[in-house]
Structure formats: structure tokens, C-alpha cells
Amino acid sequence: MGRLRSSGLLALVALACVAVPAAVGAAPLGTTAPAAATANAVTYTDSSGENAAAPDITTIVASNNDAGVISFRINIPNRAALTVDMLIAMEIDSDNNPATGSPDGTDYAIELLQGEVFLFKWDGGNFTRRAGDPPATSLIFSYQGGATITISAAELGNTKNLRFNTIVIAGLTTDPVTGDLDFTNATADVAPAVDAGLYTYEVKIGRATxxxxxxxxxxxxxxxxxxxxxxxxxxxxxxxxxxxxxxxxxxxxxxxxxxxxxxxxxxxxxxxxxxxxxxxxxxxxxxxxxxxxxxxxxxxxxxxxxx
Structure with a gap:
């Protein structure tokens, strides 16, 4: 059984803030309302420039096609390439119900670390995964000036309305003995801001032909x-x-x-x-x-x- 290496986005933010408070400082970090939408693509804008040393999320674009495949484009212009010290994680409330799932109301988590991306599901105590559980055959990613993460709505509980947040961390190291992640010198950016809730997104599928x-x-x-x-x-x-x-x-x-x-x-x-x-x-x-x-x-x- 595998567990989410980043066990809770807010916990990661707290760790990152200890190292570099400006990474998620007092400046307002964007809004939970989409800034623009075309077709079924919705753009969420985060504030930028809080800390020049930290990865900086500027926008996230969520979209889906008529096959129900959802794409999250996380724009991080000051990180042109994905490096081994980076971690990108998302928590997703797939049933749009804050009363179910983790304490944050999220049901699934996606973690991109060291060139691999995995899907985890809340089991009542943690985000975990086993071979084929949860299924994630559609989960893929690419990276160029930011990450594009794609997954089928069917593998997120056939979600129609979801909420999500995202964190990008840099400066991670790995303990050579235990394999644990070390956040001592890490910097981070989170969207939306801590205590600002989650972004909301509706999956819209046109009538099939x-x-x-x-x-x-x-x-x-x-x-x-x-x-x-x-x-x-x-x-x-x-x-x-x-x-x-x-x-x-x-x-x-x-x-x-x-x-x-x-x-x-x-x-x-x-x-x-x-x-x-x-x-x-x-x-x-x-x-x-x-x-x-x-x-x-x-x-x-x-x-x-x-x-």
C-alpha cells in the first residue's frame, strides 16, 4: 500500500512557511472565483511575486472534453522545467461535499514527484493507494513552464462538480536512509490561499453524436x-x-x-x-x-x- 508523501496540503504549507514565511505571506493570494471562461475552460488567477525564491503559481486552467477527461494546467512561469526537488500536489473534493472525505472535505489527491504522478483516495485516515485502487489508467502529466495533469472524471468518482486546491513546492531533499521528504529548506506557493476555501469546477459534457x-x-x-x-x-x-x-x-x-x-x-x-x-x-x-x-x-x- 502506498501513502501520499505529501500528507495534507495545509500541513505542507505550514512546513514551507517555517522555512520561508514569504512563500505564502500576508499578501492576498488570488481568489476562489474563476477570472475567465471560454467554452468549458475556466481560468483561476493566483497572486504572483510573493517570494522570488519560491515557485510561483500564476494561473490554473481547468477544462474537460466530451469524453469527460479533465485537464488541469498549472502555470508556473518561474519554473521552466520540472526538477527533482519539486513536488506538485492537488486535493480534489469530487462530490462537492465538504462533509465527506478528509478533514478538508477532499476525496482524492494527485501527487507529482520525481517524474511520476499518482492518484490517492481518502480511506478514512489517510490518502492511500494500492495496485489498481484507486484506478488511474487515464492519469498522465506533462511539464513545460508548468504542469498539465489530465485524468478522467470516471476515475474521480464520476465527478460532475468538484472543488480543488494545488500546491507547488521546491527545495525538497530526500533522506537517503529513510526515504522521507525533508522540507527544511523548502519554499512553496498554494492556490487558492490558505483558509480561502477551494476552487470550484463543473464538468460539462455535450450530448454525444x-x-x-x-x-x-x-x-x-x-x-x-x-x-x-x-x-x-x-x-x-x-x-x-x-x-x-x-x-x-x-x-x-x-x-x-x-x-x-x-x-x-x-x-x-x-x-x-x-x-x-x-x-x-x-x-x-x-x-x-x-x-x-x-x-x-x-x-x-x-x-x-x-x-
Missing amino acids: LNVRNFSTAPARPLAGKSFALRLQAARSDTGALVQGGRVTCVGRIGSARLAGTGRFVGRQAVCTFRIPAAAKGKTFRGTITIVFEGLKASRSYSRTIG
Whole structure:
């Protein structure tokens, strides 16, 4: 079982303040209200320049896509690269309920340390993790002038409304014998400010659609007396998963006369097959193939002279 190396953001702030009080000094440290929002990206502004020696969070941008993947961009312009003496941690109240979880009301914690990022869950006494518990297959990070941490809402208890805070610490060392972190010379910045509550963020997911990924025919054009197929491949907009089931509807016409077709899935493609009459050469074939899956629909139409 693994435990959060940074056991509580406020405790870390207290340790950092002992070393360098200016790191989280008396100057107001931003606001818990978002400063700007575009689409579903929300920017939270923190005050800057409290201590030139400390990492300085200027803004945090939270956003999510229609697959429910949440991204936190933590801008730290005075730390261009992630160094081994740095630690970035977030505590997340995934159910937006301060009465549940840790004493701060948070349910999950994310810790980025020494090039690795981990997800922890409150177990009633501490933030802990075991192999695959909590699941964190979607958790990734990158760093360039600040950290970008990405995780699926599904791995944060299917959160819809969350609260969070962030701390960035530099100047850490590790005891070579015990492996414990040493905060003696550490400096830190926290957002939002201590005792200012947590930032709030709402996960917004648009209604899913089916997007056409590929459409083809076999053969290239309809031929009199031969079979002709329309093939359609579609994927969900929210997950990107290719549809492999559902209802396939086929509509065909030669001139004004209807032409029956049979529809089914073959692997990851919907296929409509028509038998072109032998006497139809020179006439126009018009066909439409439609996939209906969980109330979502994708279709493609086709028209060409029969050879």
C-alpha cells in the first residue's frame, strides 16, 4: 500500500512557511472565483511575486472534453522545467461535499514527484493507494513552464462538480536512509490561499453524436445483375469508440422504384447489400445506409449510374 508523501496540503504549507514565511505571506493570494471562461475552460488567477525564491503559481486552467477527461494546467512561469526537488500536489473534493472525505472535505489527491504522478483516495485516515485502487489508467502529466495533469472524471468518482486546491513546492531533499521528504529548506506557493476555501469546477459534457469515420462501396460502382454494398463506419463523439452494433437501415431506389437491401454489421462496419437487377444498366441507383445506436444516428447517401 502506498501513502501520499505529501500528507495534507495545509500541513505542507505550514512546513514551507517555517522555512520561508514569504512563500505564502500576508499578501492576498488570488481568489476562489474563476477570472475567465471560454467554452468549458475556466481560468483561476493566483497572486504572483510573493517570494522570488519560491515557485510561483500564476494561473490554473481547468477544462474537460466530451469524453469527460479533465485537464488541469498549472502555470508556473518561474519554473521552466520540472526538477527533482519539486513536488506538485492537488486535493480534489469530487462530490462537492465538504462533509465527506478528509478533514478538508477532499476525496482524492494527485501527487507529482520525481517524474511520476499518482492518484490517492481518502480511506478514512489517510490518502492511500494500492495496485489498481484507486484506478488511474487515464492519469498522465506533462511539464513545460508548468504542469498539465489530465485524468478522467470516471476515475474521480464520476465527478460532475468538484472543488480543488494545488500546491507547488521546491527545495525538497530526500533522506537517503529513510526515504522521507525533508522540507527544511523548502519554499512553496498554494492556490487558492490558505483558509480561502477551494476552487470550484463543473464538468460539462455535450450530448454525444455518431460521427462518420469511413464510407465506401463494393464494387466501386453498381453493376447490373451484381450485388452492390454500401459500407459505413461510425464512432461516438464522446469516447471515440467505433460502433460495432445497433440497427442498420438500408434504403435503395432505382429511378422511382424501391430496391430492397439487407443490413448488418461486419466487424466494425455496417454493411447494406443490394442486388442490382440485370435490366437496370444505365439507370441511376440511389441508396442510403443508416446506423442507429443507443438513440444516436449516423447515415450516408450515395448516387451513381449503374454500369
